[in-house]
Amino acid sequence: MPAGLLHIAKTFARGIRPPAHKESTRALPIRRLPFAPELVVPLQQHTGSPSVPCVKVGQEVVRGEPIAKANGFMSVPMHAPVTGVVASIELRPTSRGEMQPAIVIHTYMGASQEVLYSAPQDVDAMTPNELVAAVRETGVVGLGGAAFPTHVKLVVPEGRRIDTVLVNGCECEPYLTTDHRVMLECADDIHAGIQIVQKAVGATRAIIATEDNKLDAVKSLNESRKKASTTVISVLKPQYPQGAEKLLIKALLDREVPSGGSPADVGVAVLNVATLAQLGEILPRRQGLIERVITITGPGVEHPGNYMVALGTPLSFALKHAGLKPDAVQVIFGGPMTGHSVADLDIPITKGITGILVLTGAETAKRPTKIYPCIKCGYCIDACPIQLNPSRLGVLAQRGLYEAMESEFYLNDCFECGCCTYVCPSHIPLVQEFRIAKAMNRQRKTAQ
């Protein structure tokens, strides 16, 4: 182990160890996908209020130019992912199936697509408040899948103090290797991003957490560390869902985020490595977030790999480039544990999409089709990393007692990792039932 690393073999209790399936893409360098003739930029790619368009139909836009403004603090601006012309602002389907307003841009295929829309700024001279404002202008959100506006995470709640920035590079979701490649290829940007975040929140140290199946990335991160860096790299045993922020905080710092609380309650800011790499690269140039790295993989893909993709690229265009095998039958945004199936291949790739997994009929045929009654084996309880009682929650869900699930059995603490569903011998779709229960509770509260 190189000097300066903090090696921690222990991990969190419980969880599961599903097959990693990362071998087909983890050694493949990031390649740029060509620009599609039409890009669709939904106005809500993040948690919070949708952005508000600041361009008109027929207007020419330059790659990187702001095209939508943030709408309130819990919102971010959008930037043109290509040089082209705004063809329409209209409702378009998204990955969750609903229609959402989107800015449709027709790409100038002959344009160089160089990002000219930038103005360098000295981030070292900025105050924490100026950094938060500057991060907001980039439109950066959590690229690990949550799409939570990053600038909001950088505002320390009143009465709290952040001492540690925890950088999440675990990437425990099977099949996905984007974070692995970003750590390997963009280590300098990650360290630059860490310094920005440390200064914004006032943290005295940073810990990069990853798993011991990414030691080449650890080496790259360690080599690019500056001598005076207060950043250490912690290497954990692979386990799912290691990347869940509450589990990481417990494993590395032995601090427990209270039920319903946030990492700031225990003095920690958690950010994903890809988010920090983007911040470290684009903030000093005063650019916007216009692209991201995704893994396109699975048995149904001809050319699996890690691709730099312009935001708004249609899924069908990305899949055409990566090549779909004739027996491909299912497309999933994200990985097999937390991802979701998509029905429409015209939906765009947005800020929170980490990967595209394509399965063939051979894999989907292995799935159980029959659900049996609960046999009270307790496997789900043993697997739940936050010690909920999925079996009991499942019984209440089947009876429609959604309120009791929340008030008595901590439904809202469930972060939908899917461990309980994975181990259930009766094939009860527990996590799906919990999602429905949460949605029903939200609906009830809205109605009230």
Ligand code: SF4
């Ligand atoms: S109850 Fe929720 S947190 Fe616990 S294993 Fe199931 S999905 Fe994961």
Ligand code: SF4
């Ligand atoms: S794993 Fe499935 S069968 Fe076993 S207790 Fe949990 S819900 Fe019941």
